[in-house]
Amino acid sequence: MDETPLHILVADDNQSDRMILCAIVKKMGHSVCEAADGNEAINQFLEHKPDIILLDVIMPNLNGQQAAKSIKALAGEDMVPIIFLTSLQEASDLATCLESGGDDFISKPYNKIILQAKINAFSRMLKMHNTLQDQRDVIRENNEHMRHEQQVARAVYDNVAHSGCLDLPNIKHMLSPFSIFNGDVLLAARKPSGSIHILLGDFTGHGLPAAIGAMPLAEIFYGMTAKGFFMVDILREINIKLKKILPVGYFCCTCMVNLSFRRQEIEVWMGGLPDFGLYRKETGEIERIKSNHLPLGVLSSQAFDADTATFRFIPGDKLYMWSDGIIEARNTEGELFGDERLFAIFDEPDSELFFDNILKNVNQFAGENGRDDDTTLLELSMVDESEIAKVDIDLSSGAVTGPTDWNMVYTLRDETLKTFNPLPVMLNILNDVPALRNLSGQLYTLMAELFSNAFEHGVLGLSSDLKKTADGFAEYYRLRNIAMESLKDTFVKFDFDLEPLDKGGKLTIVVEDSGEGFKYDNNNFNLKSEDNSAYCGRGIPLIYSLCDSLIYFGKGNKVQVCLSWKTQLEE
Amino acid sequence: MSHLNISQIEELKDIMEDSFGDLVMTYLNDSDTKMMALKEAISSTDSLQVAELAHSLKGSSANVCAESLSALFKTVEDSGRAQKLDDVSQVFEKIEQEFLLVKAQLQELQ
Numbered sequence: 001m002d003e004t005p006l007h008i009l010v011a012d013d014n015q016s017d018r019m020i021l022c023a024i025v026k027k028m029g030h031s032v033c034e035a036a037d038g039n040e041a042i043n044q045f046l047e048h049k050p051d052i053i054l055l056d057v058i059m060p061n062l063n064g065q066q067a068a069k070s071i072k073a074l075a076g077e078d079m080v081p082i083i084f085l086t087s088l089q090e091a092s093d094l095a096t097c098l099e100s101g102g103d104d105f106i107s108k109p110y111n112k113i114i115l116q117a118k119i120n121a122f123s124r125m126l127k128m129h130n131t132l133q134d135q136r137d138v139i140r141e142n143n144e145h146m147r148h149e150q151q152v153a154r155a156v157y158d159n160v161a162h163s164g165c166l167d168l169p170n171i172k173h174m175l176s177p178f179s180i181f182n183g184d185v186l187l188a189a190r191k192p193s194g195s196i197h198i199l200l201g202d203f204t205g206h207g208l209p210a211a212i213g214a215m216p217l218a219e220i221f222y223g224m225t226a227k228g229f230f231m232v233d234i235l236r237e238i239n240i241k242l243k244k245i246l247p248v249g250y251f252c253c254t255c256m257v258n259l260s261f262r263r264q265e266i267e268v269w270m271g272g273l274p275d276f277g278l279y280r281k282e283t284g285e286i287e288r289i290k291s292n293h294l295p296l297g298v299l300s301s302q303a304f305d306a307d308t309a310t311f312r313f314i315p316g317d318k319l320y321m322w323s324d325g326i327i328e329a330r331n332t333e334g335e336l337f338g339d340e341r342l343f344a345i346f347d348e349p350d351s352e353l354f355f356d357n358i359l360k361n362v363n364q365f366a367g368e369n370g371r372d373d374d375t376t377l378l379e380l381s382m383v384d385e386s387e388i389a390k391v392d393i394d395l396s397s398g399a400v401t402g403p404t405d406w407n408m409v410y411t412l413r414d415e416t417l418k419t420f421n422p423l424p425v426m427l428n429i430l431n432d433v434p435a436l437r438n439l440s441g442q443l444y445t446l447m448a449e450l451f452s453n454a455f456e457h458g459v460l461g462l463s464s465d466l467k468k469t470a471d472g473f474a475e476y477y478r479l480r481n482i483a484m485e486s487l488k489d490t491f492v493k494f495d496f497d498l499e500p501l502d503k504g505g506k507l508t509i510v511v512e513d514s515g516e517g518f519k520y521d522n523n524n525f526n527l528k529s530e531d532n533s534a535y536c537g538r539g540i541p542l543i544y545s546l547c548d549s550l551i552y553f554g555k556g557n558k559v560q561v562c563l564s565w566k567t568q569l570e571e
Numbered sequence: 572m573s574h575l576n577i578s579q580i581e582e583l584k585d586i587m588e589d590s591f592g593d594l595v596m597t598y599l600n601d602s603d604t605k606m607m608a609l610k611e612a613i614s615s616t617d618s619l620q621v622a623e624l625a626h627s628l629k630g631s632s633a634n635v636c637a638e639s640l641s642a643l644f645k646t647v648e649d650s651g652r653a654q655k656l657d658d659v660s661q662v663f664e665k666i667e668q669e670f671l672l673v674k675a676q677l678q679e680l681q
């Protein structure tokens with residue numbers, strides 16, 4: 001016998017029949033327990049957990065059919081084959097046996113070979129059933145384990161790829177998770193200058209593989225934004241990172257936006273995403289912004305193109321960003337929602353309704369079953385900066401003491417000026433001074449303005465007046481590109497001087513550029529100009545408001561600002 | 572003429588080994604008791620009881636290879652189920668004779 005020994009219950013009220021059956025079963029190598037009626041059969045089943053039951057139909061007290069029903073109910077998910085012992089011939093009697101849970105019949109006189117065949121068949125079936133049940137339990141256990149892991153991973157993920165400042169009053173957003181982890185990422189953060197960085201990413205695929213890529217992406221986005229890096233630097237860094245860690249064929253369709261309140265513009269880099277909509281309050285029209293790059297994580301660092309497009313963005317203007325899940329939502333006929341339906345929503349005269357209308361239309365179109373991709377939607381409105389909370393940047397660092405008495409000169413020449421943003425490097429050094437760390441937002445704005453004045457207006461010789469009109473705006477950037485190409489023997493030189501004072505310190509910054517300078521009046525910087533919210537300007541009133549003194553020298557290509565502070569004793 | 576199926580009884584002996592004697596004794600005692608009960612059920616024309624007892628005896632007799640005896644019990648069972656006990660007494664007499672012969676042959680085999 002090639003089968004594993006089983007435990008078999010023989011229930012028959014006729015003692016001689018029971019003896020024969022038991023003898024046959026034992027001869028086959030199985031073990032046996034016995035019952036003389038239905039009640040005993042149930043008790044023996046509970047006590048001995050037999051693998052197979054041979055059950056006589058006609059028995060005193062409780063008959064075989066009643067016993068079978070109880071036993072099947074007690075067995076639950078376990079498989080307990082019941083073979084009825086019967087010489088009943090009537091079809092209706094046999095049917096009743098099947099209904100009560102019988103799996104097979106054997107009739108008297110018992111034939112050893114037939115019985116053996118039946119027991120062997122059920123033995124194989126049992127083995128298969130048990131294997132299936134074990135595998136199901138393993139799967140269930142694994143599934144449980146995986147869900148738990150995913151929940152923990154989700155908590156970690158949420159800490160890293162948190163939504164930043166998406167709760168700002170000028171941002172409306174909707175993220176629909178297709179699974180615990182979805183392939184869409186939506187991040188927003190304030191720069192030290194108060195500008196907002198927004199990143200919408202759509203990773204290939206869903207779930208864990210997509211989420212894994214989102215973690216370094218978010219880490220870089222938040223880390224570099226807080227340190228004041230430019231958008232293009234951040235994109236480069238993310239691209240290298242994703243290229244390095246993602247398998248071939250995995251990448252992240254991305255759009256990153258830098259909204260500058262003071263400059264009243266948005267700078268956009270878009271790769272691999274469907275057209276976005278830019279709503280103009282002045283004309284009531286919707287402009288398309290197109291992807292002109294490959295997704296992040298595809299190109300090598302050398303081939304990566306960080307060119308951005310800049311758009312005028314004045315209060316009332318709105319930018320709409322979405323992942324392709326919106327356009328690819330399907331209705332019951334399998335039709336796509338599509339770009340045309342999406343842009344038609346902007347025909348509505350009230351721009352306040354756009355966001356909700358997009359969601360409503362897509363949901364109505366797709367119904368219950370249409371969601372087969374992650375859908376993300378974001379509306380970014382231009383408002384006056386005063387409507388937005390102040391930047392709260394955490395540059396927490398363990399060091400309490402730091403350099404307090406030093407001087408540094410940092411000169412940037414042609415090639416560096418073309419490609420490099422010196423602000424993070426300089427701010428990093430300044431932030432080593434504990435007292436300056438508390439002023440980092442103010443310091444960033446100050447440095448950004450000083451550098452922009454020296455480079456854009458000084459070295460490149462661009463006039464800020466140009467940016468006052470929409471046409472001039474484009475012209476400004478055209479001229480800027482031309483001027484950048486022909487840089488020769490140019491420089492911007494920073495001279496930092498930090499000296500300790502009694503209970504405090506003083507930072508003096510002198511910035512000199514190779515440009516032509518401009519007409520200035522050292523006694524008239526504190527202009528409470530009505531034009532302060534205009535598109536441009538040299539931001540001199542702003543600089544003036546941030547420091548203790550501001551002095552221009554010579555032809556206007558050299559400026560000195562001073563910033564002093566008292567040490568707070570609590571710190 | 573044999574009252575037992577000879578080839579089958581050899582197989583049964585083979586299966587039961589040392590317990591064959593016990594089996595014969597159990598069968599004979601059990602059948603004695605049940606036949607007495609059957610006789611009583613026939614005289615009190617309890618058709619249901621007649622059918623059930625005859626059914627049990629039919630099965631156990633078949634199992635000890637007493638084919639003719641089993642067939643006689645089947646006739647009684649059928650009559651009991653049909654609730655026509657008119658001719659059953661006659662059949663029962665045949666059963667008593669056949670049972671004695673089966674008994675003798677089984678005891679001989681031990």
